[in-house]
Amino acid sequence: MSFFGKLKSKLFKSSSKLEEGLDAIVDEGGAVEERAPETERAPEPPESPAADETQADAAAAGDGAPGEDAGAPETEADRAADVAPEPAREPSAAPEPEQEPEPEPEPEKGAAAESRPEPTPAPEAAAKPAPEPARRPEAEAAPASQPAAETLKPLDMPPPDIADPAPEAQGGGVLSRLFGRKTGPAEVKRVLDDDMVESLEELLISADMGVETALRVTANMAEGRMGRRLSAREIKELLASEIARIMEPVAKPLPLYPTKPQVVLVVGVNGSGKTTTIGKLASQFRAAGKKVVIAAGDTFRAAAVEQLQIWGDRAGVPVLTAPEGSDPASLAFDAMTKAQADGADLLMIDTAGRLQNRADLMEELAKIVRVIRKKDPDAPHNTLLVLDATTGQNALSQVETFQKLADVSGLVMTKLDGTAKGGVLVALADRFGLPIHAIGVGEQIDDLAPFDPEEFAAALTGLAR
Numbered sequence: 001m002s003f004f005g006k007l008k009s010k011l012f013k014s015s016s017k018l019e020e021g022l023d024a025i026v027d028e029g030g031a032v033e034e035r036a037p038e039t040e041r042a043p044e045p046p047e048s049p050a051a052d053e054t055q056a057d058a059a060a061a062g063d064g065a066p067g068e069d070a071g072a073p074e075t076e077a078d079r080a081a082d083v084a085p086e087p088a089r090e091p092s093a094a095p096e097p098e099q100e101p102e103p104e105p106e107p108e109k110g111a112a113a114e115s116r117p118e119p120t121p122a123p124e125a126a127a128k129p130a131p132e133p134a135r136r137p138e139a140e141a142a143p144a145s146q147p148a149a150e151t152l153k154p155l156d157m158p159p160p161d162i163a164d165p166a167p168e169a170q171g172g173g174v175l176s177r178l179f180g181r182k183t184g185p186a187e188v189k190r191v192l193d194d195d196m197v198e199s200l201e202e203l204l205i206s207a208d209m210g211v212e213t214a215l216r217v218t219a220n221m222a223e224g225r226m227g228r229r230l231s232a233r234e235i236k237e238l239l240a241s242e243i244a245r246i247m248e249p250v251a252k253p254l255p256l257y258p259t260k261p262q263v264v265l266v267v268g269v270n271g272s273g274k275t276t277t278i279g280k281l282a283s284q285f286r287a288a289g290k291k292v293v294i295a296a297g298d299t300f301r302a303a304a305v306e307q308l309q310i311w312g313d314r315a316g317v318p319v320l321t322a323p324e325g326s327d328p329a330s331l332a333f334d335a336m337t338k339a340q341a342d343g344a345d346l347l348m349i350d351t352a353g354r355l356q357n358r359a360d361l362m363e364e365l366a367k368i369v370r371v372i373r374k375k376d377p378d379a380p381h382n383t384l385l386v387l388d389a390t391t392g393q394n395a396l397s398q399v400e401t402f403q404k405l406a407d408v409s410g411l412v413m414t415k416l417d418g419t420a421k422g423g424v425l426v427a428l429a430d431r432f433g434l435p436i437h438a439i440g441v442g443e444q445i446d447d448l449a450p451f452d453p454e455e456f457a458a459a460l461t462g463l464a465r
């Protein structure tokens, strides 16, 4: 199964919570409205403020004039919802079938989509001499062997609501029936009012987005739209757009430098997925032609060392170990010496994750850094914090703690498959702004994907279904 296939299907645990919640909010205070058939729908005049009757009126009257949502500023939402597959996403694979442009109920939607600028590669990424694991493929000339690039699939967007089988049983408008026209399917819309905003805030908080982020996201969604009637899909599009906007700046692949070896210190609490992530990254780096050395720096747990050795074997990468209980800094020094002697491109150092005694851990990490700096004053070049997405809000305090223990330069979020807590990524991005280099979507060696904000937002809100 492709990375995105996994992400899409597995994130539904998260999305189903948000999706069902959003549906319920709209259903709760909404009214069924009939939509005109797409072919007959003329551009709607912009909704005048006067047309924004009181929410109570609208809800009570079930005012269902077709296309009354034409005035809703949906451009941003469309951007997230209608994201086109990027042609460069699978450089070595057979070309993906172009995604069918979605028939749009509102004419301006199509126009907005057409005028959307193509994402441009980040200059520093394009200038990188070597491909990077977990890199978004459009940002570079990735080799055919790059696993992350190869396995990403473009988003299979669902058909729009308008394409649902038209339930004649729901009845058409009088004029439609007189002229023998079939109407579009009915849909529920709810006037965006204070109650609905509050319900949205509560839903986002319950989806692990954190209070501050949830309030900000909801406020942005509501801005300029109070009094408008919105369908669940429109709300999801707005939410997806907001989420993608927050996540866009943090979606950055692990930067690669010409320095040899580039030292990547990997930190995180026990069980967060450090070992697995090191194995997956090593495999991707190796597939991209990099020479990698791994140092098993959690010398206090024999099982952790064994596990890392297994991953090293899988990835085809040497793992340096030391006797149980020996000094991790001494191992790191030896590993640095070996990596330099071997001309390795990357040295990945696993570390212990015992937060029970922070002072010890802080000293241990500081000592590792001190000794590797004897070999290279700029090392470590990256300090990756591995976070387990299933811990939800706890991930926020882990970032705070590890920022005090080490100079965290980026995040990898593991276990995004099978969690209903994906919303915490939004809170993390909003609060810390640390780059999310990759996401773990399973326990297999190729289950590490680049982080794509739009795909993530669509999957989280249920638009990707």
Ligand SMILES: Nc1nc2c(ncn2[C@@H]2O[C@H](COP(=O)(O)OP(=O)(O)OP(=O)(O)O)[C@@H](O)[C@H]2O)c(=O)[nH]1
Pocket: 268, 269, 270, 271, 272, 273, 274, 275, 276, 277, 298, 304, 307, 352, 353, 413, 414, 415, 416, 417, 418, 439, 440, 441, 442, 443, 447
């Ligand atoms: N479903 C899923 N499981 C994962 C993922 N990443 C890691 N795991 C599992 O999480 C568990 C812990 O992973 P490890 O890599 O051993 O975590 P660690 O941080 O090295 O833990 P310690 O060795 O205890 O320090 C293992 O069972 C992994 O298979 C992921 O992305 N998805």
